[in-house]
Amino acid sequence: MLCSCAEWSPPTTGLSALHASCLCAWACVIRQAVPAAHCMHFVLPHSCPLSPFPVLGGRGENSSLHLQPCMAPSVNPMSQIVKDMDRHIPMHPLPEEIQKMPRDETVCKYCGVSYLILHEFKLLEEKMKMMEKELKFYQGSMERENQLQDDLRHLRQELEQNKTDIEFKTERLRIACVQLQKREEELEILTKELRNYKEEVKAAHNQLQILGKETTKQRSYLAETMSLLRSLQLEQTAIKNVTNDTLVKWISVRKELNAQVEEISRSHTAETMSLNECLEASEKEKSTLQNLVSNLQAKSDSLQSTSQQLLASRESEKELKNRCHELQMQVLDLQQQKETAQLNLLNLTKESNQQKETALTKSKEMNDLLTRLRRMEYDKDTAELRLTKELKEKEDSLAQFQEKGLQLQEVLAEKERAEENCKRRTQRLESELETLKEVLKQSQEEIAALQHERELKFVSYQNRIEQLQDALRQRILSNDSRDAKLEAELENERNKYLRKLEETEQKYKEEASVELNIERQKNEELIKKLQKQQQELEEKIPMLICQASEELTIEINLLEKKLQEAQTRLAERDQAKESETGNLKKMISELEHSLKREQNKNNFVLEEARSELYVKSEKLNELTQNIDELRLQLDKVIQENSFLKETVRLECEERYELTEALTQAREQLIELKRVNGSLSLSQRTFHSDKAVLSSTLASPGQKHSLGISSTVPAKLTSLLGSYAPGTGITSSMNRHGQSGHRSFPLLPSPPPAKERAASVTDVRQTITAVLRRNSTQL
Known part of the structure; x- marks a missing residue:
């Protein structure tokens, strides 16, 4: 065992x-x-x-x-x-x-x-587990501190980045102001260019004479196009005649098709009517045959009832059965005929539907042809209108081309200037990109150094933790008296650690509040500066527009006086000047749109800065919430420890009860050895013991206070169940006789009772279940 x-x-x-x-x-x-x-x-x-x-x-x-x-x-x-x-x-x-x-x-x-030493070992194991839990907790606290420090570093880095962004945005605003000044200078240049354009107008008049010659050539081209149009009209008339002929033919074909469809539909309707009449006749025959079959079945039932009494009626019954079989065959033939007729009907209906579909498709084709003819007529009208419009547009386009020739020259000059400006800007952007790349390299190097320092600190912390674990193990193995000292030291360290945490929290809060106040002041100052700049820009823009408009009006008046002196050339010059004024207005509107865009960009930058400040404040709130959650977790751990202590106390009490029950069982077994001779008694004592056992099982409150007299029969039955009848009892009786006990006459042992064996197994199952429950709770 x-x-x-x-x-x-x-x-x-x-x-x-x-x-x-x-x-x-x-x-x-x-x-x-x-x-x-x-x-x-x-x-x-x-x-x-x-x-x-x-x-x-x-x-x-x-x-x-x-x-x-x-x-x-x-x-x-x-x-x-x-x-x-x-x-x-x-x-x-x-x-x-x-x-x-x-x-x-x-x-x-x-x-x-000794059991006392075992108890001490158990206590030491529990203390070891508690110390390991505390070490794990402290390890987690160090990692949390490192995480909090990393978060604070990230926040500071983000603050620095925000500061750099704000500086960069201020530089952009300054650049915008410089660009405004440049555009003012460009306006002055434009005024100078207007004077140059006045001189160029005189050269444009010479070009108009050349264009007049070109117009004569284009008029000759127009005459040729008119001749082409006339030929197209003749072709259209021929197409109309062909379409009319096809329509006439189609109408005749359509009439013939309609007549054929009507004849086919009439023939189909006549066939369907005849088939329906055949179906009705077949159904009537079927009903009559069914009635005959039902009558025959009734007769067959009556004959079957009389067959039990009369043996001579068998021959008549056989003949009736043959007749019934023939009638059934006839019924099946009629059903097959009915099915064939239904199939024929379905085929005929399908053919009629197909013919209807063909008629519909042909009618649709007729409609399509009519729509095509109508479209051809409509296209003809639209083509005539379009050609007339194109003639007018070409005449107008000649005048427009003359104006566009002058505008294109101006646009080319402007594009050359814009290309030069774009080249300058690209050079500036490339220089800025190079500086940004250098800054990124520096930041990456700093990050790598910080990661290396972090790894070194992590390794040092792990070594320190291992050293502490080794020291704790040595102290636990050396003396139990140091447990109290360790607990005191751990409590002191906890208090120190909590104080340090509180101090660090206060410091971080104070630093964060100071930094936030400083940043708020800076942002307010920046906002005020930006507002002042915006006001100045808004005041300058209308002044510039007024000056430009006044100068333009003065120059236009001068030009008008000169145009009045020249008869035909003045009108053309007026048109050129109006076009130039329109271009200038467009330029001014474009400048206004660009200024508005820059203002919107500045507002967007300010909103981004505000959102970033809001995000940082939310992160600080999250950190405070995490600290509160950690404190709550500490309280929960303390409560769980107290709960575990209570569960251990309850388990000890349950074990004590089990040990008492086992001692009682041991005493009962010893007494059973003394009372081995009671097996040879009569069945009356056996039944009385059985009644006692049932009474003990019926009372669950007496589990822990079992007596010797009530449990002896149950143990006897368990002993009888563990041995074969008539084998082990004689040997045990002989041995007890040799040892000096009282001998009783040997009787054949009765077979074991099923109820007693079940009671013993129930007791064993309850004991094992309690032990398993206690082990799982531990």
Whole structure:
């Protein structure tokens, strides 16, 4: 029988609950301490009172304890444990009650170790677990501190980035102001160019004479196009005649098709009517045949009823059955004829539908042709109108081309200037990109250095944690007296750590508040500056527009006087001047749009800065919330520790109750050995014992207070169930006779009762269930 922590508990009759509850833990300690090569099987004797399957009369050679090694020679595990551990001198003597107790009750029979030492080992294991939990918690706190520091660094970096962005945006505003000044200069240049354009107008008049010659050429081209139009009209008339002929032919074909469709539909309708009449006749015949069949069935039923009485009517019945079979065959033939007629109807309907569809398609084709003719007429009208419009547009376009020739020259000059400006801007942007790349390289190098420092710190923290773990293990193994000191030191460290956390929180809050105030002031100053610049720009723009408009009006008046002096040339010059004024207005409107865009960009930049400040404030709030959550987690851990302590106390009480029940069972087994002769009594005592057992099982409140008189019959039945009838009882009686006990006359043993075996198995199942529940809760 193998010794296992989950299958038995120690025989502790007078020990306390704490001493008895440590036996299972001691078995686990021995398994961890003793190596696998020196694992021992603890073999119980067959007559051991603690074995779950006892044997009567187990004295003699098998009554001693045996140790069987598994894979290596036997080594005493306790000697190795004592060598590994330091000696611990007790501070207080044992109480007299424990000293007076016999050695069998205070020391394990199978291990040779006191139950008090086992209890101390259990306490040490629990302390070790608590210390490991605290170390894990402290490890997590260090990581959280590092995370908080990293977050603060990120926030500071973001603040610096925001500052750089604000500076960059201020530079953009300055650049915009410079661009405005440049555009004012460009306006002055434009005024100068207007004067140059006046001189160019004179050259344009010479070009007009050349264009007049070109107009004569284009008029000749127009005459040729008119001749082409006339030829197209003749072709259209020919097409109309062809279409009219096709329409006439189509009408005649359509009439013929309609006549054919009507004839086919009439023939189909006549055929359908004849088929319907045939169907009605077949249905009538079917109904008559069904009536005949029903009559014949009624007759066959009457004949069958009379067949039991009359034997001579069998021949008539056979003839009737043959007739019925023939009638059924006729009915099947009629049904097949009906189905064929239905198929013919379906085919005819399909053909009629197809012919209708063809007629519809042909009618649709007629409609399509008519629509095409109408479209041809409409296209003809539209083509005539379009050609007339094109003639007028070409005449207008000649005048427009003359104006556009002058405008294109101006546009080319402007494009050349814009290209030069774009080249300058691209050069500036390339220089800025190079500077940004250098800044990015520097930032990447700084990030790599910070990551390297972080890894070094992480390695140092891990080494420090390992050193602390080693120191704790050495202290726990050296003396138990240092536990109190360690707890005090841990409490001091906790208090210091909490103080440091509070101080750091206050510092970070103060720094964050100061930085936020400084940034708010800076942002307010920037906003005021931007507002002032916007007001100045808005005041300058109308002044510039008024000056430009006044100068333009003065120049236009001068030009008008000169145009009045020249008769035909003045009108043309007026048109040129109006076009030039329109272009100038467009330029001014474009400048106004660009200014508005820059203002919108500045407003967008300000909104982005405000949003970034809001995001940073939210991040600070999240950090404070995380700190509160950490505190709540600490409170939860403390509550869980208290709950675990209560559960351990309840489990110890349950184990104490189990040990009491097992001691009682042991006493009952000892008494059963003394009362082996009671098996030879009559069946009356057997039935009385059965009644006592049923009464004990019916009372669940007496589980922990079982008496000797009530449990003897149950144990007898369990003994009888474990042996074959008539084999082990005689040997046990002979042995008891030799040892000096009173001998009784031998009687054949009765068979074991099913109810008693079930009661014993129920008790065992309840004990194992309680043990498993306790192990799972641990």
